[in-house]
Amino acid sequence: MKIGIDEMRFATTPYYLSMTDLAHARGEDPNKYLIGIGQEKQAVVPPTQDIVTLGAQAAAKLPADKLKRVRTIIVATESGVDNSKASAMYIKHLLKLDDNIRVIELKEACYAATAGLQFAKGMVTLEPQTYVLVIAADIARYGLNTPGEVTQGAGAVAMLVAANPHVMTIEPGAVSYSQDLMDFWRPLYATEAMVDGKYSTNVYIDFFQHTYQRYLQQTGLSLEDFTALIFHLPFTKMGKKALESLLGDRDDQVAKRLRDQLKAEQVDCRSVGNLYTGSLYLGLMSLIQHGSVAAGDRIGLFSYGSGAEGEFYTGILQPDFHDHVEQLDGPLNARQQVTVAEYEDMFNQQLGMKPEDIEFDLTKDHSRFLLAGQRDHQRQYVDRD
Ligand code: CAA
Numbered sequence: 001m002k003i004g005i006d007e008m009r010f011a012t013t014p015y016y017l018s019m020t021d022l023a024h025a026r027g028e029d030p031n032k033y034l035i036g037i038g039q040e041k042q043a044v045v046p047p048t049q050d051i052v053t054l055g056a057q058a059a060a061k062l063p064a065d066k067l068k069r070v071r072t073i074i075v076a077t078e079s080g081v082d083n084s085k086a087s088a089m090y091i092k093h094l095l096k097l098d099d100n101i102r103v104i105e106l107k108e109a110c111y112a113a114t115a116g117l118q119f120a121k122g123m124v125t126l127e128p129q130t131y132v133l134v135i136a137a138d139i140a141r142y143g144l145n146t147p148g149e150v151t152q153g154a155g156a157v158a159m160l161v162a163a164n165p166h167v168m169t170i171e172p173g174a175v176s177y178s179q180d181l182m183d184f185w186r187p188l189y190a191t192e193a194m195v196d197g198k199y200s201t202n203v204y205i206d207f208f209q210h211t212y213q214r215y216l217q218q219t220g221l222s223l224e225d226f227t228a229l230i231f232h233l234p235f236t237k238m239g240k241k242a243l244e245s246l247l248g249d250r251d252d253q254v255a256k257r258l259r260d261q262l263k264a265e266q267v268d269c270r271s272v273g274n275l276y277t278g279s280l281y282l283g284l285m286s287l288i289q290h291g292s293v294a295a296g297d298r299i300g301l302f303s304y305g306s307g308a309e310g311e312f313y314t315g316i317l318q319p320d321f322h323d324h325v326e327q328l329d330g331p332l333n334a335r336q337q338v339t340v341a342e343y344e345d346m347f348n349q350q351l352g353m354k355p356e357d358i359e360f361d362l363t364k365d366h367s368r369f370l371l372a373g374q375r376d377h378q379r380q381y382v383d384r385d
Contacts, residue, residue, distance in 0.1 A: 001128060003121045004169035004315060006162040007066065008285055008325045011057035012155035012272050014365060015044040016335045017343045019150060025340040026145065033150050038236030038266065042273040043154040044338050045139050047349040047360045051079050051156065052087050052381060053369040055137035056094040058158035060368065061326060062133075066160055067095065071130040072102040072123055076112035076277040078186070078305075079139045080105060081379060091135065094369055094383055109184065110232055111305025112136070113157070113277040114313070120161035121170050128163040135159075138276035140234075143192040144344060151235040153273020157281040166324040167317070168284075168299065173219055174313035175211040184306030191352040200306055201238060207310030208242045208302050215300075215312045224254055226314075227297035228261035230287055232280045232304040235273075236266040239283075242302065257292075264291030268328050277305075288317075288325045295319045351379075 019039050023030040033039055055075055059067070075088040088103035106112040106119075113136035120132035137156035142148030183200035186193045208231070216222060223246070231239040243262050247255045268286035275282055280303050287293060295317050303311045338346070351358065351374060359373040362382065372380040 001125065001163055002165065002169045003124045003163055004161065004165040005117070005159050005167040006131070006165040006324065007062050007160040008167060008281065009058045009061035009158045010155060010282060010285060010326055010328055010331070011054050011061070012043045012332075012335070013045050013049050013054070014335055014367060015046065015338045015346070016041040016271070017044050017338055017340065021340050022150060026149070036237065037150050038240070039150055039270055039273060041271040042150075042152055044343045044346055045154045045350065046346050046365050047351060048362060048365040048370045048372070049154070049367065050081055050351070050371050051075070051077050051137035051139060052081060052090045052094070052379070053367065053371055054154065054156040055087065055135040055158065056091045056369040057367060058137070058156040059091060059095055059133060059135055062158055062160060066131055067097065067133070069131045070097060070101060070133045070160070071127070072104070072120070072132045073135070074104055074106060074116040074120060074132065075135045075137060076106045076116045077137050078107055078109050078112070078276050079137070079141075080107070083188070087137070088135070090379070090381060094381060108309050109305030109307050110234070110276040110279060111303050111309045111311065113281060114303035114311050117159065117161060117170060118174065124161055124163055132161040133158065134161055136275065136278035136281055138278060140274035140276050141192050142195065144347060147197055148193065148195055151274050153275055155272055155275045155278055155282065157275070157278040157285070159281065165318060167321045168315035169318065171314045171316060173215065174311055175215045175218065176309065176311045177207055177211050178309040181308050183308055189353075191350070201241065203308050204238060204304050205242055205245050207304055207308060208312070209245060211310045211312035212246070212300070212302065225298055226258070226300045227293055228265070228287055228291060229258055229300040229302070230262070230265045230280065230283045231302045233266065233269040233274070233283050234279065236270050239266060261287060261291045261293075268332065271332055285325050285328060288321060289327055289329070293317055295321060
């Protein structure tokens with residue numbers, strides 16, 4: 001039985017910051033951010049958005065008849081809003097889905113959505129008539145004036161996993177690799193990530209090399225068998241570093257094709273920033289929209305989560321894949337640009353770990369789902385529909 005991704009939708013915040021403006025404000029050469037890091041715009045998060053609203057925003061775009069057949073919701077995130085209750089519970093409520101649904105939240109840094117997809121594949125194998133909703137939702141937050149600031153971002157990718165999927169089947173044989181190490185983490189008392197930046201990029205490359213080479217040994221496939229290789233993109237230059245670690249000075253047709261496809265993956269990630277769990281999957285949507293891909297093509301996907309875990313797996317694009325993946329140019333162009341001062345203001349207004357009652361101004365953010373505030377230690381959500 002073929003199982004894989006049947007539909008893909010995306011949501012981000014209504015605001016973005018230009019990385020040229022941020023570079024000027026931080027006294028950096030804009031080309032460091034635009035070329036050296038490879039980011040152009042970054043999603044800015046108002047206090048009225050969190051991973052629940054972003055996840056609901058993305059999932060609400062899925063076809064209603066398919067949403068009704070969902071029997072499990074898996075939310076992958078490292079920006080959870082509660083240490084006990086799964087964000088999937090709030091999202092199920094906001095989407096007005098049936099109560100006869102299993103809900104759960106998964107965590108292993110940016111890797112968790114890939115685990116979610118693999119678990120969902122197992123569930124559909126057992127019950128082929130059901131859909132599993134996998135949502136990758138995160139807010140990447142390093143802090144004002146930190147080296148990681150240019151690699152922030154936010155958004156959610158909602159994916160339906162089903163039998164006979166329309167977008168991409170997930171092939172067997174994924175290679176996972178994990179090691180207990182400290183390249184990036186966030187203790188319970190912190191609202192910003194802690195990171196050993198340079199080390200994290202080296203671990204990422206090592207894990208990519210390890211899982212990719214092992215995958216080739218296991219399957220007997222070679223570089224020529226991939227139409228595209230796509231990567232978790234904490235910032236778009238990271239994907240280039242990983243691909244070049246494989247290609248070296250190769251300049252033949254295969255190398256040229258893989259470089260062009262990576263550029264297609266990077267398009268939307270350049271203008272949203274890091275989505276943590278969702279980055280690889282925003283990259284897949286971007287590849288489908290901007291790359292040279294056709295039904296039957298094999299895509300190699302490298303998923304990475306700090307701490308650290310890597311997985312290399314492959315998928316085959318299905319005949320009408322294009323019609324089941326949201327086109328992102330329109331929504332991304334509709335966002336409003338903010339100044340550095342406005343971004344800093346929103347950064348500091350986040351609910352974060354504040355224990356008190358709070359009500360946010362809902363007049364500025366026109367999104368459907370909003371975080372209205374907190375009352376009696378309970379988050380208050382609003383559906384404008
Ligand atoms: N023009 C063009 N390029 C320039 C430039 C200029 N004027 N000035 C500098 N650059 C280049 C540098 O040469 C460098 O390029 P290379 O990496 O190819 O050598 C690049 O810009 C970055 O400059 P620095 O080396 O000075 O980098 P930095 O100290 O500012 O930090 C970072 C960069 C480590 C990525 C930092 O942003 C960071 O810590 N980010 C968060 C951690 C992260 O994303 N890690 C990725 C792996 S972990 C992961 O993937 C999980 C996850 O999502 C977090």
